[in-house]
Structures are given as C-alpha cells and as structure tokens.
Amino acid sequence: MNRILLIITVISAAIMELIDTSIVNVAINHMSGSLGATLEDTSWVVTSYGIANVIIIPMTGFLVNNLGRRNYYIGSLVLFTFCSFMCGNASGIWELVAFRFFQGIGGGALLSVSATVVYECFPKEKQNIASALFGIGVFIGPTIGPTLGGNIIDNYSWEWIFYINIPIGIITAVICYRILPESPTRKKIKEIDWMGIILLIIGVGSLQTILERGETEDWFETRYITILAVTAFISLLLFVYRELTTAYPVVKLSILKSPSLSISALLTFITGMGMFTSIYLTPVFAQRLLQFTPSMAGLMLLPGSIIAVFALIITGRVLQKGVPPAIIVLIGFCCFIYFNWSMSKVTLEVSFATISVNLIFRALGMALLTVPLSTLAISSLRPEDIPQGTAINNMMRQLGGSFGISIINTFIVRRMAQHRSDLVSNITYTNNSVVERLNKYTSLFQSKGFSLGDAHHRAIGLMDAIVQKQVFILSYIDAYLFIGAAFGLALPLLLFFSRKNGNKKLVIASTDH
Template sequence: MTPLIRKLLIFTVILAAIMELIDISIVNVALSHMSGNLGATLEDTSWVITAYAIANVIIIPITSFLSGKLGRRNYYIGSIVLFTFCSFMCGHSSNIWMLVFFRFLQGIGGGALLSISQVVVFEQFPKEKQSTAGALFGAGVFIGPTIGPTLGGYITENYDWPWIFLINIPIGIFVAISCYFLLREPEIKPPTAKVDWTGIGLLAVGVGALQTVLERGEVEDWFETRYIVVLTVIAVTTLLFFIYWELSIENPVVNLRVLKSKSLSIAAVLTFVTGFGMFISIYISPVVAQRLLSFSPYQTGLLLLPGAILALVALKICGTLLQKGVSPAIVIAMGFIIFIYFNWRMSGITLNTSGAEVAASLIFRAIGMALLTVPLTMLAVSSLEDKDVGQGAALNNMMRQLGGSFGVSIINTYVAHRFAEHRNVLVSNVNPSNIKAMDRLNAYITYFQYRGFTYNEARAKALKLMENIILKQSSLLSYRDAFFFVGLFFIAALPLLLFVLSKSKKPQTNLVISDH
C-alpha cells in the first residue's frame, strides 16, 4: 500500500467514525423542532436519541465477531451503506415512530464505524508509532460529540431538522466508495466458528433493557414505574447469565477473556469514567448556555469551537509526548486534573457569566478530554495479540458509551433532586421576616402599578416574577452542583492511575505496555 493510499484510507475511516459520533449528539438541539413538526410529545421524540443509543451499545461489543464472520471489508462497507440509507429514511420520516425505527437501524449500522475504524487506523502504523495512530483516531472520537451540537444548531436554525440526517448521505457515499477500493481484509483472520446465537440474544436483551432503563428512568420516575422495574430485573438477570455463558463456551460472541489483560481492564474502567465526564459535560453545558444564559442553539455550538480547535493541537502534542517516551500515566493524570479544573470553573458560574468565560472553561474541558483520549486508546489495545485487538477496541468503545449513558442518566436524576432542594430553600426565604426579599417584591409591585395595573394585579405579577427568578436560580444552583459532582467523580477515579503508573515504569521506546 502506497503512502498516499494509506493516508486516504486513514482519512476515510476516521471520517466514518466522526460521522457516527456526530449523530450521537447532533439531534439534541433539534428535539423540539422534530416534536412540533411530527406532532409528537417531547417525551416520545426523545426516543430518537434513546433508540440510537440502544442500538449502538448492543452492536459495538459484537462488531469483532460480525467482522470475522462476514469478513471485515464486507461488514464495514455494509454498515456504511445501512447507516447512509437509514439517514435518508430518517430525513424523510413522516411520523415519530417511523423516525425512531430508522434511527435504531442507523445505530446498528453506526456501531461498526467506531470500533473497526479504530482497528484499521492502528493497523496502518508500526508498534513504535502507535501513539500517532492513537492521536489521529482520538481526534475523531473527540471531535464528533463536540461539533455535533454546533452543527445541529446551525442546521436547525438555518434549514430544517431533516438535514441533520440528510447531511450524512454524501459523506456516507464517499466513505463507502473509498472503502470499496481501499479497504482490505486483515492478514490474520479469526477462525470460523459456530454462531453464538445465545450470546447474541442475551446481549441484545440485556443491554437493550439496561440502556432503556438508563435513558428513560429519570423521565419515568425510576422504580415508581412498573416497566422500568421489569426492565431492570431483565437487564440484571440476562447480563449476569451472558457473562457466565460467554466465559463458559469455546467461541463466544464477545470474548470477555481478553479482560484478563490488565492494560485493557484498567483502560476500560478509566474509559468509562472518561465517557461519564465527556457526555455529561457535552450534555449539560449547552443546557446551561441556552436555558440560563439565553444563547441560541447556534451560539451555544460556537462556544464549543475554540476548545475543539485547541484540542486538536493538544492531541498532536499528546501523541508527540508519548512517542518520545513520556509515561501514559503522566498524560492521563494531566487530562484528569485539567478536566477537574473545568468542572470547578463551571461550578462557579452565575447568571451574569459571559459567553467568553464559558468558552474559556470549555477550552479546559476540550484539552482535558484530548489528553485522555490518546493514552487510554493506546492502553486498551497495547498488550493484546493482533487477533484480539478488534475485540479489545470494541469493549473499550462500549465502556465509553456506557459511561456516557450512566452519566447522563445519573446527572438528570441528580439535577432534578438538587433543583427541588434549592427551590424549597429559596421559597422558604421569601417571607415577611426577610427584608431584602420583601423589598424586591415591593419594588416589582410598584413597577407593575406604574405600568397601569391595579395593586392586586401588580402583586400577582410580582409574585409570578419572583417565582420565575427562583426557578432560574434553582436551576443554576443545581447545574453548578452537577459540575461539582462530576469533578468529585474524577477525583475519586484518580487512584486508578497508580495501576497505570506501575505498568509504565519500565522505559519503553515503542510505548507498548505489556503484561508479560
């Protein structure tokens, strides 16, 4: 393979991964537009996000198996075609459930675009340059979820929501044609084995149930809703049996035995933590900007761009440092500390915080995530045999997605509880003994009387205004608490880096962290 063809292949598969990751977050800012256009409730419309996430988490762990069974080239190109076709159908859906159905199928197609793309990129580099491969793929992993809200906001404001799906079509066609000519089967092919239908079924049911609980639990008041309880029991039972089954048979659909690699196990846990922080921050930062600081969807997206640009620089620097022998543990620790600092800054925002201040904070988020992506990706696959790299990459990517799902679910519940507590405290302070509160209330009454309202009308409007202020302040305080909570979660995970440090003490020129 000539250098030019190799570069084009790397560009193609990273573009496919970015496209898949963009679609995770691009719809977030368009849900209200979809709801109105399709005549559906906002709760029903949120299944557009849930369906994609469920399909993604189901398919990602078995991409290695499907790749071996169908042939990597056939499976990858087929997944691109499925993803592109379903993007077309999503953009032409006439009702919400048609959209949800094709969104689920789009997620099935998208699963391969992440894990197989990662494996292909790493295959193009020798062991001594794996850090470069990690930096290149890490850029895609980071850029996708980051620019999703920006792109979605711009398209929604200037065109219409179907274009957030239709934009995938020319990209998908290019990627499919390019891979048809450039992508080849791996030199080492896994042996053909009997299909583990039991494992596939248990995984699909277990992960599907778990993902539904995580996505819908907060909306449905968790275990106060019968179907959430039933799905929780199903998820726990089937996933436990899935683990037992996969460890008991000779040719499992998901080879959990690769987790015997300490490098992969540690990376999986740290990747879960990273996904937890990455998806929460990209989820609540736009909410704060739009609902509390009154930015439009497009303006909110623009706040993320400076960080995304600087993150690309950080990824390049990160790859260079690792190439020169800097311990991955040091780089990961830097990433954790910078991301903790981002959450500390955001936990201090006020309603008067400017867009420039928010953008500056998001730069720290971006750089922190960039410094985590590359060394964790390398750590996950570094000590695996070539035949297990695909399985290890798939499991690690699944942990990132699960971390994000757990994170968003937990943070929604946490914010709801903190909002209720802050509102109760603030409301209790609006009483005759609180001179400042009474002075403000009287000032509002006077203002509305000046505008021509009677005293009773002015008082009712003043109380309503006070209530709106309390709601906004309660929301602000609850989101500040959420950022602080995420920071504490990362601090709690810091001791895990000691395991990475212990595996990085030997000087190594090729950055391969070995268990042997």
Template sequence: MFKRNLLILTVLLAAVMELIDATIVNVALSHMSGNLGATIEDTSWVVTSYSIANVIIIPITSFLTAKLGRRNYYIGSIIIFTICSVMCGLSNDIWTLVLFRFIQGLGGGALLSVSQAVIFEQFPKEKQAVAGAIFGIGVFTGPTIGPTLGGYIVDHFSWPWIFFVNIPVGVIAIVSCFFLLTEPPVKSIVKKIDWTGIALLAIGVGTLQTVLERGETEDWFATGYIVWFTIIAIISLSVFIYWELKISNPVVDLSVLKSKTLSIAAILTFITGVGLYSSIFITPIIAQRLLGFTPLQTGEIMLPGALLAVLALMISGRLMQKGLSPIYIVAMGYILFIYFNWHMAHMSLDASAEYIAFSLVFRSVGMAFLAVPLTTMAVSSLEPKDIPQGAALNNMMRQLGGSFGISIINTYYVRRTWVHRNDLVSHLTYSDTNVMERINKSVNYFMAKGFNYYDAHTKAIALLEAQVVKQTSMLSYLDSFYALGACFVLTMPLLLFVRIKKKSANAQKVIISDH
C-alpha cells in the same frame, strides 16, 4: 495514487460524519425538546440510544465484516446510516426520533473501525504512524466541528437539518466506495458469533438504561415496569457475565479482566466516559436554557477547546514516544477534568461565553490526554493475543460510561432540583421585605403596561416563580458538575496500583489500530 487518496478521503469523510452525529445533536436538544413537546430527560434518549447501539454493534463488527464481506457491510452501513438520518429529520415525536437514532447508531458502528482499517491498509508498515496521524486528526475533527456546525444549522434553518446534512455526504461515500473499496488482502476467518451474549448484553444494558433514565420521574419502585426492568437488568447482566466466562468464543472476553491493570483501566475509562458525555450534554443546556445563548454561540464556545485538543493529542503521542509512562499522562488528564468541573461548578446566571469557553479548554485537553494513554495502559499487562479483546472491552466501557452517565446525571439533577426548590421557596415569604419589594416593583411595572392590579399581581408572582425555577436549575446543574468532579477525584488514586510493562512495537500498532 489518485484512487488511493480518494478512497482514504472517502472513508475518512464517512468516519467524520459518524463522529459529527455523535456531538452535533447536543446543541439542538433544547430545540428538539420544545418542538417535539418532550422533557430534557426524554430528549436525552436521542444521545444515549445512539451510544447503546454502538455498544451492541461494535463487538460484532468483525464478525459481520467477515460474514458479509467488508465492502458489502461497509456500504450497507452507510446506507442504513443515511436513510435513518432522513427518518430522524422527518420524525414528529420524540420516540420515533429515538428509534431511528438507535438504528442510525447501529449503522454508524462500522464506520469508525472499518474506516480505520482501510486507511491503515493504504500505507506500508514503515508509514503506519502517518496512517495513525491521518485517522487521529479525522477523529478529532468530527467532535470539533460537530457542535459549531449544529449551532449554525439550528440558528439559520431548523433542527431536522442537522440530520439532513448527512444525505449528500452519505450518497458521495456510497458511490465512491462502490467503485473504490475492495476486500482486505487477508480475509478474516468467520467465527461462530455469540448471539446469546449479544442478546443478554442488549437486554441488560437497555433495561438498566431505562431504569436509570425513568426511575426518578416514575417514583422508582412505586412503578411496576421499573420494578420488572430492574429485575430483568440484574438477571440479564448476571447471566451475561456467567455466560461470557463459560463459553469458548465470547462476544466480550471478560476473562482478560484477570489483569489488575486492565480492570483498573476499565474503571477509569468508564468514569472518563461518564465525564466526557455528561459534561458535553449539560453544558449546551445551561448555555441555551439558562444563559440565553443561541445554538451557534453555544457551538462557538466549544470550538477553542476542541481545536486545542488536536494539539494536545499530538503532544500526548509525542510524550509516549519519548517513553513517558501513560500513567502520568492519564493523571494529567484526570487533573484537567477535575479542574474543569470545579470551574464550571462556580458559574452563575451572569456567566459569560468566555468563562465557559475557558472552562471547556480544560475538558477538551483532558480528553486528548486520556484518549490513547488509557487504552495503552489497559493493554500493557496483556499477552499480544489478548490485546485486541482488552482494547475492545476498554472502548466499550467508555461508551457504557457515556450512556449511563447521562441517565445518572439527569436523575441527580432532578433530585437536586427538588432540594434547592424547597430551600429557596422556604425563604420566600410575605414577611420578607426584600421579597415584597421585588413583587411590588413587578406589580408596578405590569400596571404601567396597562394591566389591572389583580392581573399585575398574578404576573408578578409568575415572574418570581420563573426566577426561582431558573435559579434552582442552575444550582442543580452546578451540583452535577461537583458530582462529576467527585467521580474523578475518588477514582484517580487507582492509578497508584497500576504497573506498566513495555510492549513490543507490534503490540503498540495493535493498540493504535484498535483505537
């Protein structure tokens, strides 16, 4: 019993570590950007590269587990994750950090699914709900403490320590699994892996991500490599779809999309991924760069909503057990997300921590209402044999939505920045008495500090420019929240076309286990 509980604690700790790393970096992005001399657009690759790596590795996790042995693959993944954590912390330029962050994501891909399988194995069939509850609480603990822990570390140490904290956890998990982790009771059958499909997916997603991330900065198709990457992305993804529909053992079984319910759920899940990752990406930037919050304060404003999300997760599970259709729970999640974006879009540069924390409650509770119900809805019309593929495809869509969403929102932000800047600057003229009054007040302030008139005037203009930049950034981020909210509003009517078929208890177990 002691060894069993220790193994459960170990694999749960490894899973929580992986989830913490998915969110802990968000509150440190501004510090990374300044310390490494990179733009926020470039720094966003620290987040998206991790998501892309997950998209690539998750479909082949079962193959690697069967081929290498679960024990070897799991321990090897923790080793890769831990070593790359060290290398991320030691990186002295943004692209080295992005590279090791990508490899870290490849290592972290096994930690969730294998940890989940190990925990479920430790309980008999009649207590699978207990296993699900233990893993579910762990899954929500990581994102909950990630931003707060990251804020504390950045405030009291420096941003590399958000990666170095993984070292003791990783070492403990490696040693513990070496002595406690065994092979599964039923050995998986090694199937032929679809390496062609994986390569096409990786190339297509990687090039498209680059186009979305760098297109606006590089003036889109005026730049040669953007043109070529666009062509490569279109060809790779088109061939990927054709190839996956043609072969008998695809890495992503697209044939299950013949189900209208799954297709709709995949779209809703993609939009959910866009909203989840984009909102948690730009909120810390606003809090730190525009409102002057410390990283710790930024982490703290995310904590109340994250804690309530655990309660909301239990409520949504209880409602589904009582027979409430997941359609209604998903609709409620969507409504909460829409309200969150609307509320955030009405911020000002005087917004308080309480205002943002209140807004984030709706985001976090909405996330909890979408987690399991969307997966349940996705597979509700599938045959039992297709449920694992449908659930895996649905989860992949969430990751893709997250990585693409951050890139798209960055591009949208830059475009709106130019619009708002031109609008604000056009009203700043020397004939405007309010403008002249502001400039003269600043000039008098700097002259009182000992500067001559010319230097004082130069500093006054620079101060006005800084205020314009700050206001422009805030307006652009508010537009971004409006855009995110619009995505949810436009796709929510798709729920009207969903029909849910009741599944057997065994099918429900597959859904929970995969999630």
C-alpha cells in the same frame, strides 16, 4: 497515498457516527411538532440510536471475523446512509424511531472498525500517533453535534440533520470499496454463539433503555423500568458466564484479564461520563440561563476544540518519546477537575470569554486522556484480539456517556427540588427584604398601567421566575462539582499504571506485530 486517504475516510465515518449520537437532541421539539407526537414519544428517536449502538459495538470482533471486515464495514456504511435517508423521509414518529434504531446498528461499525483500521495503518511503535488521529474524531464528533444540529434547525429543517449524512456516507463507502483491505487477523469462527448474542441484546438493550428513560419515567416508580432492571441484571450475569465458558464467544471477555485493558476500560468509562455530560450541561446552561444562541454556544466550544486537535497530536509524540502514560492521564484528569471546579464558580454575569477559557481546560483534559487510554487498552493484546479490545473500550466510553447523562439528569432534578425548597422557605411576608422587593415590583407594574391586584400578581410571578433561575444555576453548579468529584475519586486507579505496565508493555507489543 492510499494509506492517508483511508485514514481520512474512516476517521470521517467515525466523526459522522459520533455526531449522530448528539445532533438529534436539539431537534426534538421540532420533530414533535412536525410529526404530531408527544415529547416523550419523540425522545425515543435518541434512545433507539443509543440502544442499537451499545448492542452492536461489543459484537464488532465477532462480526468482522464472520462477515469479513470489508463486507461488514461497507455494509454498515450503506445501512447507516440508507437509514439516514429514511429517517429524513419518515412520516410518523415510530417509523422514524425504527429507522433510527437501524441507523444505530449501522453506526456501530463506524466507530470500532474505524479505530482498528487506523491502528493498522501504523506500525506498532507509532500507534500513539494512530490513537491521537482517531482521538480527534472521538473528540470532535460529540462536541460539534449539538451546535451543527442547532444551526441546521435554525436555517433549514430537522430532516437535514439526517440528509447531511448521505453524501458523506456515499463517498466513504465508495472509497472503502476501492481501498479498504481485509483484516489481516481475520479468523472465521466455527460456531455462532446465538445464546450469547441473544443475552447481549436483551441485557445491554434493557440497561441502555433504563439509562435513557429512567429519569423521564421516575425510575423504579414505573413498572416497566423495574422489569427491565431485573431483566438486565439476570441477562448480563448469564451473558458473562456464557462468554467465559463457551469455546466460541461472541464477545471475548477473557481478554479483560489484561490489566492494561481492564483498567483502561474503567478509566475510559469515567472519561465518557465527563466527555458527554460536560458537552450536555454547558450548552444547556449557556442557552437556558445566559440566553446564548446555538451559534454562540458553538463558538464557545471552538477555541478548546482547535487546541485539543493539536494537543492530541502532541500527546501521541510525547508518549512515543517514553513519557509514562499514567502521568499524561493524571494531567488530563487534573485539567478536567479544574474545568468542573471553575464552572462551579460561575454566576449569571459570567462572560462568553470566561466560559470559553474554562472549556479549553475541558478540551485539554479530553485530549490528554483519549490517546494514552486508547493505546494502553490494546498495548498488551495479541493482534487478533485488538478489534475486540477496541470494541470493548469504545463500548465503555458510550456506556459512560449514557450513565453520566442519566445520573446527572437525576442529580439535577433532585438538587433543583432541594434548592427550591430552601429558597422558598425564606420568601415569607415576615422577611422585610422580601416584602420590600415585592412592593418594588408591584409599583413597577402599576407604573405600566396594571391595577393593584394584577400588579401584585405579576410581581409574585416575577419573584418566582427569579427564584427558579437561581434554582437552575445552583443545581448546575452542584452538577459540575459532582462530575469533578467523580474524576477525583477515579484517580487511585492510576496507581495500577506502573511504568512497567505502560511504556515497557508498549515496547514489547511493538516487536510482535
């Protein structure tokens, strides 16, 4: 009974952490107005959390070994919950940003340590089931975050997107205090790699800031982005050298010599791109162009989410019966490629049901990718290296999401400029169809009582709005095709997952735990 309660508790904590990666996005405008801050300053509420998350996740193994898993996990829950309360009570934008950063520090453990605890609750031969159960949390969190945030904003106030964490945080902390065991593989490190910690914080912090703020700041046209890019490159290069040469690394990069972990990490990076960009693009597309409400956008995601939960569990059982992981991953990639291809065919007349069906393929793709990649990532690692391997894999998913959203934002902005240029070049007074439509709109406004000059001016504005809507939909179509192509280009990596590298290693690993 304690095992079931522990699994439910740590997965709930992971879902809470993942929801907070995206729930704030829909509240930016409300926060900006309430706190008297610019949208640019308010966006740091999102950025600071992401930076803290990506910094702390790879350090999970080091912190667990030195502080003890119980101390680190429960302490992180307390920090996350306290900072959630302080975020809701913030009276200024930079106070909110600061507490949001520390909330992200606390949230890091809720992802990686939760995954390790779930794995330990199952024998090695049933860890596909563990991956499936944890995968439910990984999938649900980013999916429901924007929808939950939208409903809270619509019915309450932005502070409640933080207050909602408080009862969950308190309950999970109390339960973990009573039943969470210490890590059976804990091995306290004799020396602390302070140089590695400093280089990691500077390198990953700089990189994440670039990804979060690059498009807003016009990339390398802004001096501080250029400085951060150089800083990130040098720091991460020195970090890799340091971690491969020191006796007590803060991040054990040597475990990436495992082909299963390294290839899984790359594919998890691509999966993170797909997971976060699709859940970013589709609700925005539905609400901005199709005029869906936040509640409708949430309902649109619901059928796929329900099917994905069952698909995750079935995938774990299928893998357990000996189906090669590479085949499951291939089907998952194909589902996601189909989702992006089908979304690239939509028009402004697309129905709610059509998008919901398309999203089912996205959900199936994510479900089929989550379990085998999580299992393969740790399949050939020694028990004491599993926390570190899990942390690296989770970090790659988060970085994939950051890279994906950053790249897709830049891509959309550039495609919008190109499409607008192409469309506007055809809107001339020598184009008979343009003149005919302009006259039609002018007559429409005249019939509503406007003078000829005002009617003509409003007709031009209406045509411009129509052009802009077409620019948006063409750019989003290109974005879906771009993501689908990224998945297609990653398919050759599956050739490295031979049957020996999949099933046989899983069986071997199951005998030494």
